[in-house]
Amino acid sequence: MEALYAALAVVSLSFFLFFVKFPYFLHDCVFIVKSLRVRSKRMKFRKRLPYYTVLDCFLDAVQRHPHKPFLVFEDEVYTYQQVDRWSNRAAHALRKHTDLREGDTAALLMANEPHFVFLWLGLMKIGCSSSLLNTNIRGKSLMHCFLCCEAKVLIAGAEYSSAVCEVLPELRDRGVSVFLLCDNCDIGGVQSLKDKMDISEDGHVSHTLRANITRRSPAMYIYTSGTTGLPKAGVTLHERIWGGGFFQFLFGVKHDDVIYIPLPLYHAAGLIVGLAGAIERGITVVLRRKFSVSHFWSDCRKHNVTVIQYIGEIMRYLCNTPKRETDQKHSVRVAIGNGLRADIWQEFQCRFGVKKIKEFYGASDGNMGFLNYTGKVGAVGKANFIQKKLSPHALIQYDPELEAPVRDSRGRCVPVPTGETGLLVCKITEITPFEGYTGNPEHTEKKKLCDVFEDGDVYLNTGDLLRMDHHGFMYFQDRVGDTFRWKGENVATTEVSDIIAVLDFVKDVSVYGVQVPGHEGRVGMAALTLKEEHEFHAEEAFSHVTNFLPSYARPRFIRILRSMELTGTFKQVKTSLLKDGFDPDRVTPPIYFLHESSKSYIPLTHTLYNNIISGEICF
């Protein structure tokens, strides 16, 4: 008997010690089992011929519950069947009025609205891919993005008619068919599309129109501001949709949930994690044209929302509103997103009582991701042993001055010790492929890092700095290179510099992002030198940046330098500019602040500076 007790004691003690040493063992196991289920589902889709796409998944959901609401938008509700019919209309109208055929691409310049979804599905029904243009871009950038993926057709929301007109001559020269989503259109060379869809037949669209689509066919192009230059089109293959399309499943979203999507559908988070994920779950989507602080909770209450999608900024805006008695009156139980800081997470959860916050890390142009499945505050996710095996990755030392990974005497990269910040690199393999950027082999190559740990290996440089703790939790730290993030968008500094350099009084310009207390990411700042015998024209600079740059990319601060110090490398100059930030005590005047209501840049005084730091002036 005593021997039995002793044995039991030893067993329980070893269990106890095991869980002390590996407190997340069970979390890991549960998550791994779920991931394996996702893997086996994906394998099943792959074996089906033709490949089982998100469209097939949608059509199955239509069969299962035709009358269940799929899309709720403002005062409109569309059931699964109605969305199916509307996307048939889109498909038939496009076949009739364009020469789009299987394998072709159409570009959408649209805000979140039901027609975005109808057209996205409709294009898939005729075997075409969609190129999802960021609705903030204009002019040269817009044209550049449009041309990247050789789209034959441009379809724009009615509110973007002036953006379309700006580039119309060039589109016409290239023989592009241009449509505006309105009932009639009096712009020469632009056709209306809404009226054509309204009267189009809504019957079944034959499978033969997409018979040749495989798992490796492009489903859509999503734009990212990569490390340099103009936005790049990252291709999402049909099979890659299932990469993010299962996040909702992994996060425990159930078939009777209702998801609220306030994020733009032209980003992977909104479209893949949000919309495609909802299709996979067969649930109702409450779509919002644009995030609005004042409507957020009333929308959630009105539509019985149970799952919300966020980026860090959204949570901060919500926390910054005055407290109300109704703060916890809603049914939201899960929040899915990224970029949430630990302090805001706690405040958000306490105040609004949302039980689960599910943070993930990943980029549409990346080849791996992390999910926060254990609920560790501040972590974007956790690296577990299966993931380490399946998608080998490492955090390596990075030299911010050279803007390159540190190499040792043998030319190999150097992993950082646990607990220190390093550049995340992920091995490119069959399971973790990198599709690259369409029509941009040069930038595709730039994202790759060769001979990292051994001869001939190739890793993807994510451009993100992360830190891993002793339990394997990953914490996002910053982005490197020539981009910064602001308001959930990546801003490429070179793109902003190119625009500013056009001003006739500007000699040289350097653009970078500076941190502002109480804000996620970095806000844009530009350092200029002026041409001889020229002055800084604040109003002209203001109207130029507002005309040519989306609001998130406009430099909020401009400082004038006597000269770009030519000692040292250009990158060292940038490092010292970054160190100065916009602190008037560090920066030799003049320094200016973008002031919307004066429609100009105004000198940044100490009072203004203090009001910005204390949060009295918001961005």
Ligand SMILES: *[C@@H]1O[C@H](CO)[C@@H](O)[C@H](O)[C@H]1NC(C)=O
């Ligand atoms: C599919 O591919 C076959 C053979 O390559 C071709 O004959 C057929 O026309 C293609 N179908 C479509 C709809 O493009």
Ligand SMILES: *[C@@H]1O[C@H](CO)[C@@H](O)[C@H](O)[C@H]1NC(C)=O
């Ligand atoms: C939300 O739930 C309430 C109570 O269950 C129900 O009465 C109401 O009809 C629901 N609203 C919607 C839009 O589903």
Ligand SMILES: *[C@@H]1O[C@H](CO)[C@@H](O)[C@H](O)[C@H]1NC(C)=O
């Ligand atoms: C991860 O999830 C947990 C619980 O849902 C939460 O406490 C934590 O803040 C999350 N991490 C991040 C970075 O959001």
